[in-house]
Amino acid sequence: MKCRLAILFKSVLLIMCFVSASLSYGNPAFAREEQPSETQVKAAFVYNFGKFVEWPPDRFVGKYFTIGIYGDDDFAQVLTEIVAGKSIHEKPILIKRFSKMEDIAGCHILFIGYSAKDHLPELFNIVHKLSVLTVSDLQGFADRSGMINFKIVKNYMRFEINLKAAQQAGLKISSQLLKLAIAIK
């Protein structure tokens, strides 16, 4: 009698787990149920970077907090999902996709994808007049004039920060963020 009850109990538990797992599929809040993809992690990081950076006040008027993406459509998709309903610095988030470099304008963060790999100098030219936080997963991004680039270290998503570039653009990066960076240029 007891055995049967135990079996019954365990099976119910299993079913519940499965149900909750399926329910949580696609919900980034329950990241543990389902291992997040690398893109998701990067997208989450990009969203979070916004919390730890201060833009100059004249650049921070406007209703939305804009994150622009150039050169990585997958990333844009994932990012859109992740930031749904969220806000940074109390501004609702607006995602802009740029297909052409010349269109890049009016965003606070700009994620630069692999497609821009060979056009970085022109890109920096366009953005350096603007106070934009440039983030990328291209290696060596921060060694050039990029501000943050991702780096995977021992299975952990890490990032490097080019503080000088950020300061030149008029951006203030919180020490909280800086201390997590694996390298600061």
Added chain:
Amino acid sequence: MARSKYSSIKEKLIRISMLVSASVLLLASMAFIIYEVLTFRDTMVRELTIYADIIGINSASALVFNDPVSAEGTLKPLREKRNIVSAGIYERNGQIFAEYSKDNGIKALRAPQNLQDRTDGHHFEGANLVLFKRIISEGERIGMVYIKSDLSEMEIRLSRYAGIVVGVFILSLLAAYVISSKLQQMISQPILHLATIARSISNEKNYAVRATVESQDEIGTLVETFNEMLNQIQSRNTALLKARDELEQKVEERTRDLVQENAQRKLAEEKLQQSMQGLKRVNTELQQFAYVASHDLQEPLRMVASFSQLLEMRYKNRLDKDADEFIEFIVGGANRMQRLINDLLSYSRVGTRGKPFQPTDFSSVLGQVLVNLGPLIEEKEAIVTNDDLPVLMADETQILQLFQNLIGNAIKFRGTERPVIHITARREASEWIFSVCDNGIGISPEYHERIFEIFQRLHTKEEYPGTGIGLAICKKIVERHSGRIWVESEPGKGSKFFFTISLQGDDL
């Protein structure tokens, strides 16, 4: 006595100050400690909340960027707080992200239930305080901080407070003692001074001494009043002494006057004695003279009487009628003269033949009188009654005479009815009052004094016989017995003769 009074006031004052200080301190300390005890839990919670807040802020980035190492770093400073047993940072899903444990070995952290639903809160778990605080970034909950602390720090703090309180208490009491011993002088010093002065005045009776006013308060007023009192005492004292001296003077004068008066009185008394002696002598001489005279008168009188009677016998019918009448007159006159002289004799004998007083039974004397007057009583059909009569110191013979005269008179001077005579006696202070009451003819008040004089008669010898000496003899007898005799009577209403016999010394 002065010393003990001094220290007890000092002690009292010091004790009062100490008691006040101690109570005040105690109350304040108690309030303080109670407040601490009541709020230490809140204080603990607040402290831990602050730590949790700080940790949350510091680890937010580590959480969002999934850097457990950095998160652990934010927990490291907790080692400085010896009361924190363990702490941890949980991810959004309740998984432990970073943890700290005081003794490094024991991982006392386990995922608490329903972490997602938990809000900020704390609870006491045995001897520990457990606190949870959400980590919120940009309005989004990204994790939870957990801190577990034991209550040792608070207990240490409390015991330190208690120690300080006790220390302050003791020190304050010491200070209170020192200060109050100095300050009590302000009160006790003037009092002691006053007490000393009062004692010295009472001992030496020197009322010129005054106490000095040292303070401006009720004690000062007391000292002033004390001095004022002394002023009054002093002035009264001098007044008293003065009065006393005057009085002494007056007494002296009076004494002198009295002595003088006394001497004068003595002189007067002596004179009086002398005249009394003289009078006595005269009296005795007179009595003797009366006695001798009447005695000596007897002899020639007898001659006349006897020879007149002889004449009458021998020559009665030989001479003429005139001669008979003349002889009758002579005989009658001589007889009367004899009687008068006899009466006079017996009157004077009252004094000269008076016997010393002996206890005399008045009842038996009365009995004898009635026997003597027997024939007369029978003849006149008189009724004689009497009260009980006492036994007194008296001359028996004379008392007999007295009663005989009075009762004889009562019968003689009867009215129209049968004579009823009653004799009473009653004691009054130091004398006996006797009375002889009759229902005879009575005596008019104008004669009440005269009847006691010698040879005073209110009636002719034809109406009633007698020489008129009876009552005079009665009076002399009564006066010899230091008494008085008087009458109450009215014509036709009988008479009451009263006489007193005074008691001679002891009662019988």
